[in-house]
Amino acid sequence: MEEDKNLQTIMGLIMSGGNAKGSAFEAIKAAKSGDFNLAESKLKESDKFLTEAHNSQTDMLTQEANGNHTEVTLLMVHAQDHMMNAITFRDLAGELVDLYKKLAN
Incomplete structure (x- = not known):
């Protein structure tokens, strides 16, 4: 049962990371076309998806701190990788949107 919950959490991280990155990419495309x-x-x-993922990560960290250790699997590493890339991409997207705004003025 605990394994199923961990799998759900991990898959949620992967989905949230992918959705956050996708929304950030759409922001860049919109800015490029002038729709600020x-x-x-x-x-x-994108920030909403990242917040959802952050809350899931916090829950996992709290469980770990309480002595409920989770086995680190390749799938969990993949989920964390997705999240790190999504956060980086979101930060970069914000900078690009700002740049497109400046170029438009």
Whole structure:
């Protein structure tokens, strides 16, 4: 049963990371075409996905701190990799949206 919960959490991290990165990419595309309202909306959407993932990670860390150790699997490493890439991509997307705004003025 605990394994199923961990798998759900890990898959949630992968999905949230992918969704966050996808929304950030859509923000860049919107800014490139001059739709800055959509770009800002997509950045906020990306942040929402990252917050969901962060909350899941916090739950896992809390469990670990309470002595409920989780086996580190390749799937968990993959999930963490997804999250790190999504966070980096989101940060870069914000900078690119700002740059497109400056170029438009």
